[in-house]
Amino acid sequence: MEKLNNKLLSYYGLILVGYNGILDMPSRLGDTFYDWGDWQQPLVDDEDIFWKSKEFSLNVVFDERRTNKTLKSIVNEISNLPECLLESKYGNFQVKVKAIQKVNSYENITKLSILFNERIPQLNATLLGPVGGNGLLIDGYDFKKDFGIVIRKVKPLDYVPITKQLSTTVFNTSQILSDHRNFKVFELDCAMAYSSASELKETTDKFKKLLSLGGYRVITFENESYNCFLTEGFKVVFVGENVIKFKLLLNITANFVDSGFVASGFVN
Known part of the structure; x- marks a missing residue:
């Protein structure tokens, strides 16, 4: 079951739709080669390898009939979370919420995209x-x-x-x-x-x-x-x-x- 900050998504009145980018491989951070002029030397020793942070999104539906909280209060609560644990079927990730975007809405249903930043990608x-x-x-x-x-x-x-x-x-x-x-x-x-x-x-x-x-x-x-x-x-x-x-x-x-x-x- 998906959890954010040790709380089920249902606590926030959210229903999981899917993920974008959660399994992506991050890119290298910093210099990846040294240019000697007539040739380029790759930097591949352990001490030369660093990885960029990774961003991915959680696509959800907010159904106001499933909670006594309003959409505005839920967005504010999630937006103000500190760096916290996201538990998913694809693993656990230490993340910070970067943005929440409203995709569309119909009557009592609102589709949201929650963008996370994983500061230190886990490659272990x-x-x-x-x-x-x-x-x-x-x-x-x-x-x-x-x-x-x-x-x-x-x-x-x-x-x-x-x-x-x-x-x-x-x-x-x-x-x-x-x-x-x-x-x-x-x-x-x-x-x-x-x-x-x-x-x-x-x-x-x-x-x-x-x-x-x-x-x-x-x-x-x-x-x-x-x-x-x-x-x-x-x-x-x-x-x-x-x-x-x-x-x-x-x-x-x-x-x-x-x-x-x-x-x-x-x-x-």
Whole structure:
């Protein structure tokens, strides 16, 4: 049963409709690489990794017939809560209410969206050893066999993002930095079916824990291995019945010298 500040939602006269963003992976906070001029060094040691706060919303319906409180008093009470515990079927979260928005209303019913901020996202699941397999692997874990994640599409690796020409020179020489200075990226369109909320929580928690570890993530794809690291989080979207989808972006370690691409992320 969903609780906010140790009180059931029914105490506030609220009925749960759903969540948006509660299972999202946060993005890295602060510097994620150091630019040496002719190459970029990823910062992946434990002491270099910090995570941004996470925002997600709770969608509810207020039915004034279920409580002797008014909508205004409920909104004021929830808005003035200190940082508190939100208990849900997807886990417990230490949150602060950021905003409450009225979506629409009809007679005695008002639909609300309560926006929360989780200041310190929890990435503390316990990982067991990988089952592995012959599919797409991450640190030896098979996306399908270990996490039930189906890769619907992988963006071709020959895609190289382009940035504008930089005027900075390399090591105080006349050599101009390359205009190809973004990391190559694995872009994976992922989907996952689940049978229960507890299964979904357990699996996504373990996958996010793996992504949050220090060091590189080794992706094995088409018989080649690549050192990768995560900087951008991802949004988990509920689609259909008992299915989620998300897009995972993993930077591939590389050196950029002149306008050429020198791969340095291959693992023998």
